[in-house]
Amino acid sequence: MLDRPLAPPPVEVIVAVTQALHREARLLDNEDLDGWLAMLGKDVSYRLELKSRRFRADRSPPFPLGPGVIFNEDLGRLKMRVDRLKSGFVWAEDPPNYIRRAVSNVEVLATRADNEVRVHSVLGMHRNRIDGTTRLLTAGRTDLWRSEGSAWLLAAREIVLDHSVLPDSNLNAFF
Amino acid sequence: MNDNIADLVDSRTGRQSRSIYASEDIYRQELERIFGRCWLFLVHTSQIPKPGDYFRTFMGEDDVIVIRQKDGSIKAFLNSCTHRGNRICRADRGNARAFTCNYHGWSFSPDGALAGVPLESEAYFGELDRTKFGLIPVTKVAEYKGLVFGCWDANSPSLDDYLGDAKFFLDVWLDAMPGGSALLGETQKMVLGTNWKLPVENVCGDGYHLGWAHAGAMAAVQSMDLTGLSVGNSGVDLDGGLSVAGMNGHMVLSALDGVSGYAFYPDPKPILEYLEANRQTVIDRLGEVRGRQVWGAQVNITIFPNLQLLPGLNWFRVYHPKGPTQIEQWTWAMAENDMPEAVKAQILENQCLTFGLAGLFDNDDGDNLTACTEQSRGWRTAQMDVYTNMALGRSGKREGFPGDIASGLVSEHNQRYFYRRWQEHMMAETWAEVPTYNINSLTDEEAEHA
Ligand code: FES
Ligand SMILES: [Fe+2]
Numbered sequence: 001m002l003d004r005p006l007a008p009p010p011v012e013v014i015v016a017v018t019q020a021l022h023r024e025a026r027l028l029d030n031e032d033l034d035g036w037l038a039m040l041g042k043d044v045s046y047r048l049e050l051k052s053r054r055f056r057a058d059r060s061p062p063f064p065l066g067p068g069v070i071f072n073e074d075l076g077r078l079k080m081r082v083d084r085l086k087s088g089f090v091w092a093e094d095p096p097n098y099i100r101r102a103v104s105n106v107e108v109l110a111t112r113a114d115n116e117v118r119v120h121s122v123l124g125m126h127r128n129r130i131d132g133t134t135r136l137l138t139a140g141r142t143d144l145w146r147s148e149g150s151a152w153l154l155a156a157r158e159i160v161l162d163h164s165v166l167p168d169s170n171l172n173a174f175f
Numbered sequence: 176m177n178d179n180i181a182d183l184v185d186s187r188t189g190r191q192s193r194s195i196y197a198s199e200d201i202y203r204q205e206l207e208r209i210f211g212r213c214w215l216f217l218v219h220t221s222q223i224p225k226p227g228d229y230f231r232t233f234m235g236e237d238d239v240i241v242i243r244q245k246d247g248s249i250k251a252f253l254n255s256c257t258h259r260g261n262r263i264c265r266a267d268r269g270n271a272r273a274f275t276c277n278y279h280g281w282s283f284s285p286d287g288a289l290a291g292v293p294l295e296s297e298a299y300f301g302e303l304d305r306t307k308f309g310l311i312p313v314t315k316v317a318e319y320k321g322l323v324f325g326c327w328d329a330n331s332p333s334l335d336d337y338l339g340d341a342k343f344f345l346d347v348w349l350d351a352m353p354g355g356s357a358l359l360g361e362t363q364k365m366v367l368g369t370n371w372k373l374p375v376e377n378v379c380g381d382g383y384h385l386g387w388a389h390a391g392a393m394a395a396v397q398s399m400d401l402t403g404l405s406v407g408n409s410g411v412d413l414d415g416g417l418s419v420a421g422m423n424g425h426m427v428l429s430a431l432d433g434v435s436g437y438a439f440y441p442d443p444k445p446i447l448e449y450l451e452a453n454r455q456t457v458i459d460r461l462g463e464v465r466g467r468q469v470w471g472a473q474v475n476i477t478i479f480p481n482l483q484l485l486p487g488l489n490w491f492r493v494y495h496p497k498g499p500t501q502i503e504q505w506t507w508a509m510a511e512n513d514m515p516e517a518v519k520a521q522i523l524e525n526q527c528l529t530f531g532l533a534g535l536f537d538n539d540d541g542d543n544l545t546a547c548t549e550q551s552r553g554w555r556t557a558q559m560d561v562y563t564n565m566a567l568g569r570s571g572k573r574e575g576f577p578g579d580i581a582s583g584l585v586s587e588h589n590q591r592y593f594y595r596r597w598q599e600h601m602m603a604e605t606w607a608e609v610p611t612y613n614i615n616s617l618t619d620e621e622a623e624h625a
Contacts, residue, residue: 048533050360050361050362050363050527050532051361052266052267052268052361052362053265053266053267054266054267054268054269055265055266055269055271058266058269058270058271059269059270060225060228060268060269060270063359063360063361064516065359065360065516065519065520065523066360066523067360067361068359068360068361068363068508068523068526068527068531069524069527069531070363070527070531070532070533071533072524072527072528077441077528080395080396080441080535081395081535083394083395084391084392084394084395084396084535085391087390087391087394087395088391089390089391089394090391090539091388091539091542091543092538092539092541092542129542130542131368131542131545131546131549133368164267164364165364165365165366165503166364166365166366166532167366168365168366168541169365169367169368169538169541169542169544169545170533170537170538170539170541170542171532171533171538172533172538
């Protein structure tokens with residue numbers, strides 16, 4: 001089968017998916033974690049791999065078991081993380097930290113499947129923590145969003161974190 | 176300064192002055208007398224398997240590069256150019272035939288020799304004695320069953336003597352199975368605004384915080400009863416575990432059930448099968464006590480000053496100090512080479528889930544350590560003391576184990592020994608003044624038949 005370039009998705013799809021990204025960020029900022037879980041597909045994959053800083057010409061092979069992860073979650077694992085955050089025992093989140101996410105550089109691309117789009121975006125996460133300090137985390141995201149009924153659901157997300165040393169004492173937050 | 180150090184810690188009452196967590200002067204002395212003197216973990220041999228493989232790390236605040244040589248041996252050097260001092264290697268790890276400095280282009284071979292100097296004949300008139308400008312080697316480098324350590328002090332005891340009776344417990348990971356051990360994955364690095372001693376103290380002996388600080392995670396993922404601990408610190412059973420200290424400043428916490436290391440695995444079944452399939456092999460190699468009770472159990476091992484490993488939970492960690500109130504915490508997953516690939520993969524996965532950068536447990540500790548540090552920096556708080564005085568004087572010998580041992584995972588016995596060792600080093604001018612002790616040492620025969 002010949003690969004033909006795909007036509008861009010219809011404008012309504014681009015608008016709907018972009019709006020879904022913004023809505024997702026707002027739900028997370030407001031700690032509406034159940035609302036966020038409801039935006040995820042049942043088969044969702046949510047991943048953030050570890051990496052190391054290497055010379056461009058480095059010849060060493062990848063690790064046989066891979067680099068390890070910061071997140072490698074399916075829906076059950078994300079629910080477990082949400083359960084922990086809602087347990088009332090996560091002292092690092094009480095009083096709440098001030099978190100604000102800004103989504104940017106959104107590109108919505110067609111895929112072979114009619115009901116799925118590939119989405120690139122950049123997330124900036126401002127965290128003003130209870131310890132009084134503020135961190136800005138940035139990450140790139142490559143998503144797969146799927147339309148199911150009237151809603152767009154997140155089916156897969158690959159996150160790339162732009163920090164070689166995490167500048168914060170926890171990641172009790174989703175990208 | 177020494178009078179002052181004598182006042183800062185009292186291990187008989189479990190008292191520490193809070194100034195040891197924030198004072199710049201004390202920190203400078205720690206860099207000299209602790210990080211400049213003790214054997215420090217550099218790398219696991221599995222991380223640099225081939226000639227030319229290198230790994231960058233720190234000894235105290237000194238940037239160091241560890242390199243596998245052509246003949247298979249391992250050398251370590253200051254990561255600093257001998258011309259004007261520039262950092263020569265800026266990558267975290269990799270494989271290289273040479274290291275070339277970015278500033279003026281001097282290049283060094285993996286054995287540290289100065290191999291190339293631009294304009295050597297034209298600008299130096301051929302008068303530079305290259306043999307005097309090789310990379311500065313770490314004074315001593317030695318390996319214990321896969322763990323490579325470096326030491327700046329030529330007068331230190333051998334690595335073997337330095338580790339002393341802690342080897343009895345290290346072997347539960349390093350030598351339980353014939354294939355030995357490995358570290359997995361990239362380095363998980365995090366900056367924490369804590370003095371370096373607080374995370375060491377936390378993991379070396381503080382079973383007390385588990386049921387409270389980690390209550391949310393324990394409620395969410397605990398798959399089995401972890402010996403003697405309960406969510407919300409509502410109860411404790413002191414019979415199932417040991418706090419072991421008095422081994423040259425190294426400490427161990429150990430449950431004794433042979434399985435509870437995997438209590439925080441959402442699906443521990445494949446690993447429990449591996450444990451049971453190989454239990455007899457380990458008993459044959461390490462004896463009944465370690466083979467049946469310790470291998471597979473929740474075990475925290477601390478090698479003074481800044482290395483901690485938890486076979487079972489399978490995380491391995493070094494704390495690099497970055498000033499009195501900041502560290503970089505580096506973590507890897509640990510495995511046994513005899514484990515099936517699927518089990519190793521599960522370990523890497525679960526270590527990241529529980530004690531990784533977004534670890535369900537790890538993410539509870541950072542803010543506590545940071546706040547303990549901050550609360551030592553005030554004008555008034557810096558004058559105050561804190562105490563690790565739980566279960567004072569309740570320790571002794573336990574059949575089958577070396578060390579001065581207190582019952583249970585909830586005790587502050589180990590922390591007192593940690594600060595005692597800290598004080599011994601800080602007061603000593605030279606290694607000769609640092610006492611050596613392995614309390615209740617077992618004979619080889621006792622260890623085998625334990
Ligand atoms: S500082 Fe390295 S070559 Fe000059
Ligand atoms: Fe902890």
